[in-house]
Amino acid sequence: MPNATDTLESLREALASFASERDWDQFHNPKNLAMALAGEVGELVEHFQWLTFDEARALPAGTRDEVALEAADVLLYLVRLCDKLGIDLADAARRKLAINAQRYPVDKSQGSAAKYDKLPQR
Amino acid sequence: MPNATDTLESLREALASFASERDWDQFHNPKNLAMALAGEVGELVEHFQWLTFDEARALPAGTRDEVALEAADVLLYLVRLCDKLGIDLADAARRKLAINAQRYPVDKSQGSAAKYDKLPQR
Amino acid sequence: MPNATDTLESLREALASFASERDWDQFHNPKNLAMALAGEVGELVEHFQWLTFDEARALPAGTRDEVALEAADVLLYLVRLCDKLGIDLADAARRKLAINAQRYPVDKSQGSAAKYDKLPQR
């Protein structure tokens, strides 16, 4: 049974209240939010830049927790951006999953990192 | 009432199956996923780079749909990254919201875009 | 008369020595350097995320200096990345300028932010 607070919709509402209480809607133009998103992803990427694959897979607990909070920042700005644009993020995610299922048929994309437009035609 | 498919947990599961069916776990190292996330955010940002604030607020329907699917890509890679790291993204989001509530008290941060460590001390 | 230390080539050499003296070539794989570049650009973008256009045009001196050093970081990693890939960055820049001159004829792109493949055909 899904936890109500685990939904994107509940997160969207919490963020809208948070911004409204602080009179932050004036700053939350989609252009600004897209930049904030890019900034947070930059911080997340920095954690991995010098790591080997093995190290990236097995982060020390402290680093993992820092990464978790950076990932949260990315999510919060993403949800907020979509809210300000009137985009239903959960719906978009479902639609994109369906598109990906079409673009990457199981048999053709098996064990391949090729982009869909580079997949072998059969 | 939240839709079960609107939860981050259901998305995590769908993506894990998607990758497993295609034998893609070999590519989904956290380092790679962090890069993929950065790439998708770059694509999202590009949509806004030459826009005024008014234009960013009122995207044409076609652009808005492209942005929705870019936002979905960001979410999908973010969820996948957290899954591979054993991070509970919904929990991290809740924790970060609580941290933000502490860092940005309503009275001190009213109408201010200042970072928490630059807020006026009272 | 150009200053010799103002060239990309002199910068490339300085960075190669810097890394070699510290035994850092082991970390400077192109994949890692591309990530480091993304991280630095994220830091640069953060400076601008909440600013109006007027504010972005007229940064306070302190902020401008911080931005200058972030821009330097971006350049240093970019030059280093190209060096490790055997890419002649100055030559690539000249080639890209020539491509852009072709893609954006002065008369067609006058006062337009449209991407070249969306420019009006005449």
Place this chain on the structure above:
Amino acid sequence: MPNATDTLESLREALASFASERDWDQFHNPKNLAMALAGEVGELVEHFQWLTFDEARALPAGTRDEVALEAADVLLYLVRLCDKLGIDLADAARRKLAINAQRYPVDKSQGSAAKYDKLPQR
């Protein structure tokens, strides 16, 4: 002997003329240019996201040329951004190199990817 066209100053001038001829200064606000920079770095990163370290070191010629032109895009926007901000990029790069030399003494940072504030104190 440095080629005059290899300097950041000559590149700055070429880009200023390019923009002026097309009446593009109206779009080249620092905020917009920072976003364009983020977008281009995203494209560059995408080339490396699924590669192993060995693959990243030995790009096929075609991919390497694509990466070269993406790197050029990053440089062009970076030079343009600095120009619009009145930042001397070559000078900033020299200053940052000097800062890095202080932060990362050869003996302490030998073979270590640790950030300067995590280096062992001796």
